[in-house]
Amino acid sequence: MKPAANRHFLNTQDWSRPDLDALLTQAAIFKRSKFGDELKGKSIALVFFNSSLRTRTSFELGAFQLGGHAIVLQPGKDAWPIEFDLGTVMDGETEEHIAEVARVLGRYVDLIGVRAFPKFVDWTLDRQDRVLNGFAKYSPVPVINMETITHPCQELAHILALQEHFGTTNLRGKKYVLTWTYHPKPLNTAVANSALTIATRMGMDVTLLCPTPDYVLDERYMGWAEQNVAESGGSLIVSHDIESAYRGADVVYAKSWGALPYFGNWAPEKPIRDQYRHFIVDEAKMAMTNDGVFSHCLPLRRNVKATDAVMDSPRCIAINEAENRLHVQKAIMSALVS
Amino acid sequence: MKPAANRHFLNTQDWSRPDLDALLTQAAIFKRSKFGDELKGKSIALVFFNSSLRTRTSFELGAFQLGGHAIVLQPGKDAWPIEFDLGTVMDGETEEHIAEVARVLGRYVDLIGVRAFPKFVDWTLDRQDRVLNGFAKYSPVPVINMETITHPCQELAHILALQEHFGTTNLRGKKYVLTWTYHPKPLNTAVANSALTIATRMGMDVTLLCPTPDYVLDERYMGWAEQNVAESGGSLIVSHDIESAYRGADVVYAKSWGALPYFGNWAPEKPIRDQYRHFIVDEAKMAMTNDGVFSHCLPLRRNVKATDAVMDSPRCIAINEAENRLHVQKAIMSALVS
Amino acid sequence: MKPAANRHFLNTQDWSRPDLDALLTQAAIFKRSKFGDELKGKSIALVFFNSSLRTRTSFELGAFQLGGHAIVLQPGKDAWPIEFDLGTVMDGETEEHIAEVARVLGRYVDLIGVRAFPKFVDWTLDRQDRVLNGFAKYSPVPVINMETITHPCQELAHILALQEHFGTTNLRGKKYVLTWTYHPKPLNTAVANSALTIATRMGMDVTLLCPTPDYVLDERYMGWAEQNVAESGGSLIVSHDIESAYRGADVVYAKSWGALPYFGNWAPEKPIRDQYRHFIVDEAKMAMTNDGVFSHCLPLRRNVKATDAVMDSPRCIAINEAENRLHVQKAIMSALVS
Incomplete structure (x- = not known):
């Protein structure tokens, strides 16, 4: 069942559309019937360089419900210098080479999940995604991206929630707004990169709404989005105008992130960001949509990113999306070990 | 089997006496026969805002022995500002609202256990038990108190140990001394509140022995105890006299706690507390009892709270009580999912 | 199946040679067929006073594959003062006595694993191995050494890897070099103590290669090695000459450690250690061997302890040895509960 190309699950962009559709179909099946033996006797190491509660719970539980076992390894952000x-003479901080780490773990377990956020100092370094790619290079077993500079598990959970709302085959041509929102800290672009990638992949008409050109995403992900539009139809526009972006939207997906030109030099970006608190998702904005649904990857600061009214509205599908993490990850794990 | 009122296990006081008796009966059954399928395929999230070894081991093992799976989440005392x-504009420290935390966890698991100690700054705030009550309010699945400002799991483990010693139906009318002891730090009143609550509930003649009126417990728990005496018989007296308290006691239960009038302003309480090191449970005091048993919730500082001789005596049932945590928690989890 | 003497697995030296051989045989069986019900319904508490990834993964996974469950307790280096x-009046830092810790854990689980590294301040204290021996004294269930001042699980994994290479019965008379290597920090002698112990136990001709007499190991382990030579044949020499040590070696096992005379007073040892960077295992040294194999317990600093070329050579069996941790620990756990 696993196509030869899909040795790992690093990015949805590496996977064919039929293979992604198969994952979504299987996830929907797991949602209806949660137990199985797809992972019977199998194990997954969940390597968290950054902490997690939802990701960890959903992976660990998913393995259990399919007969497998997850081992949670939390080396911590700085605790395991790899x-x-x-060729490096390792007489500095690093204690172990990724080659040994990945090879040994791969002798024990059947799958390896990796969460490794950016360091937020140098984007040219962070965008290499070295921890994830290092595991993928040396691991003898499949590697799953549990969020690094993209978050492909969240992508599938998000799309499954949209399919539940609009119907499995009805996403093409929907107006999808990925809106930047304010947050007091400069956050990771991972979920924004991922939303842009998967929304265009599904053939939606995508608007990336952000305050200024500085908030446009990295060219790699803008490029993936353009490539997806070329292949799947749909469209992509960047907008800094709230009203035209929201007008007629079917989907509003919110996320905050730091502006890449200020990466690692965040002090001057802060007063810029502070000017755009009005990008909050509120009822007035949602009223401009085509009875659109709202979602967010969570955690979410209420009344900063979205108002209480939006979060507690029946149009908010964020809790469904969070639940879907469990189902899509079971599909991903099952596909990779089969 | 779960009465409709018992959606959660927050405090024994919320549960009827027959329902508590049923839990104790089931716990004794699990003690004789430890495996079952009561939690087959079920999961519990154990959310520890404060660390734990015994509570965590007994819950995790209990889930395993009944076919379920526990997921241990340790956000840490300060690491997950909720x-x-x-209505709050969450642009300060808090990253996520309890509504989302509880709703998402409740989509994944079948039960949620919560440990959240007081902050020890403002008792009027801590006595609201906001973390536990927040989970209980928003969680779609049952919530279990794993120790906050009360410790109802410990209560049942304690009572089961007493029933093992005295016989299941013979606690009524026993003389029960809850004695404050010295400890270099001002500790949580949770176990003391709980001991007072459950000892009166079981119809025992309860003496709360403490150095001064400042060490009397919060009016909520004193009130529960008085209500229990009215309903179950037995009695409640507060004493500051060691000899009369111990004389003829059947049960001596020790615990240290900080005096509530000094809550959050502990410096002036320390010299007061330091005067009462002689409240230690020793052989001379135990010799005044009616061949009484001794217990404590552990951890215990030997030769500060109780002497080596008391701890290593056959009248000490603290290890039995600790073991019983496993059995009573299996009964609680089973009842809540059934 | 468990000989009465083998209540715990604290050191291989406590076990008879036939019992060790039985563990190795069972480990090889588990390597060929990884699932079983030897630990069905059983549980092990893994108590890590020092963090771990490989040890934790291999024990947790081993329990799962045999039907059991591991509970990982990480009190942290300083977090659980025992x-x-x-007789001590515990009014200082210690919160709980080992008697209660071990007795309570032993009521919950069937096995207890303990990792507790030296404190690196006073070797006369560290060499008492108090945490491990405290658990062994008070625990009602078998205790396994997961690395303290020796590392017997690593010993068996190492020997199994050698048996896989040379044949099960062919280790006697092999030339075995345990070589000190440089490392920027003064490390634990545990693995060196263990390698010396088990290599002599297996009747090999052992050379302990180290820069100066200061790097000779503690007399307890030197004594065990001499006793083993007397009983098993083979030989033991200490050498400070790289060339004669490597010449004709069948096995090169590398480890760095701090010199015991400087224990706790490491500043003056650092410039001494820094002079011996050339003890690195490289291709030139390996070329002097009898087509020897190389191994190391991991983690390993590449190009400090061994070069990339040695690590990536087919003569490097370190990954096999790491994998074997899983298999030997399953054999140990199974033997102790049977």
Whole structure:
């Protein structure tokens, strides 16, 4: 069942559309019937360089419900200094080379999940996604991205929630707004990169709404989105105008992130960001949509990113999306070990 | 089997006496025969805002022995700043609202256990038990108190140990001394509140022995105890006299706690507390009892709260009580999912 | 199946040679067929006073594959101050006595694993191995050493890897070099103590290669090695000459450790250690061997302890040894509960 190309689950962009559709179909099946033996006797190491509650719970529970076992490893952000280059004389901070880490873990378990956020100092370094790619290079078993600079598990959970609302085959041509929102800290672009990637992949008409050109996403993900539009139909526009972006939207997906030109030099970005608190998702904005649904990857600061009224509205599908993490991850794990 | 009122297990006082007796009966059955399928395929999230070894081991093992799976979440004391009020503009420290936390966890698991100690700054705030009550308010699945400002799981483990010693139906009318003891730090009143609550509930003649009126417990728990005496018989007296308290006691239960009038302003309480090191449970005091048993919730500082001789005596049932945590928690989890 | 003497697995030296051989045989069986019900319904508490990824993964997974369940307790290096002496008035830092810790855990689980590294301040204290021996004294269930001042699980994994290479009965008379290597920090002697112990136990001709007499190991382990040579044949020499040590070696096992005379007073040892970076295992040294194999317990700093070329050579069996941790620990757990 696993196509040869899909050795790992690093990004949805590496997977064919039929293979992604198969994952979504299987996830919907698991949602209706949660137990199985797809992972009977199998194990997954969940390697968290950054902490997690939802991701960890959903992976650990998913393994259990399919007869497998998850081992949660939390080396911590700084606690396990790993070397990624060959040839380095490791007499500094790094205690172990990724080659040994991945090879040994791969002797024990059947799957490896990796969460490794950016360091937020140098985007040219962070965008190499070295921890994830290092595991993928050396691991003898499939590697799953549990959020690094993209978050493909969240993508599938999001799309499944949209399919539940609009119907499995009805996403093409829907107006999808990915809106930046304010947050007091400069956050990771991972979920924004992912939303842009998967929304265009599904053939939706995508508007990336953000305050200024500085908030446009990295060219890699803008490029994936353009490639997806070319292949799947749909469209992509960048907008800084709230009203035209929301007008007629079927989907509003909110996320905050730091502006890449200020990456690692965040002080001057803060007063810019502070000017755009009005990007909050509120009832007035949602009223401009085509009876649109709202979602967010969580955690969400209420009344900063979205108002209480939006969060507690029946049009909010964020809790469904969070639940779907469990189902899509079971589909991903099952596909990779089969 | 679960009475409609018992959606959660927050305090024994919320449960009827027959329902508590049923839990104790089931716990004794699990003690004789430890495996079952009462939690087959079920899961519990154990949310520890404060760390734990015994509570965590007994819940995790109990789930395993009944076919379920526990997921241990340790956000840490300060690591997961949660908002409890609605309407707050969350642009400060809090990253997520309890509504989302509880709703999402409740989509994944079948039960949620919560440990959240007081902050020890403002008792009027801590006595609201906001973390526990927040989970109980928003969670779609049953919530279990794993120790906050009360410790109802410990209560049942304690009573089961007493029933093992005295016989299931013979606690009524026993003389029960809850004695404060010295400890270098001002500790939580949770176990003391709980001991007072359950000992009176069982119809025992309860003496709360403490150095001064400042060490009397919060009026909520004193009130529960008085209500229990009115309903179950037995009696409640507060004493500051060691000899008369111990004389003829059948049960001595020790615990240290900080005096509530000094809550959050502990410096002036320390010299007061330091005067009462002689409240230690020793052989001379135990010799005044009616061949009484001794117990404590653990951890215990030997030769501060109780002497080596008392701890290593056959009249000490603290290890039995600790073991019983496993059995009573299996009964609680089973009752809540049934 | 468990000989009465083998209540615990604290050191291989406590076990008879036939019992060790039985563990190795069973480990090889588990390597060929990884599932079983030897631990069905059983549980093990893994108590980590020091963090771990490999040990934790291999024990947790081993329990799962045999039908059991591991509970990972990470009190942290300083977080759970335990008293080991009786009679102490515990009004200082220690919160709980080992008697209660071990007795309560032993009521819950069937096995207890303990990892507790030295404190690196006073070797006369660290060499008492008080945490491990405290658990062994008070626990009602078998205790397994997961690395303290020796590392017997690593020993068996190492020997199994050698048996896989040389044949099960062919280790006697092999030339075995345990070589000190440089590392920027003064490390634990545990694995070196263990390698010396088990290599002599297996009747190999053992050379302990180290820079100066200061790097010779503690007399307890030197004594065990001499006793083993007397009983098993083979030989033991200490050498400070790299060339003669490597010449004709069948096995090169590398480890760094701090010199015991400087224990706790590491500043003056650092410039001494820094002179011996050339003890690195490289291709030139390996070329002097009898087509020897190389191994190391991991983690390993590449190009400090061994070069990339040695690590990536087919003569490196370190990954096999790491994998074997899983298999030997399953054999140990199974033997102790049977």
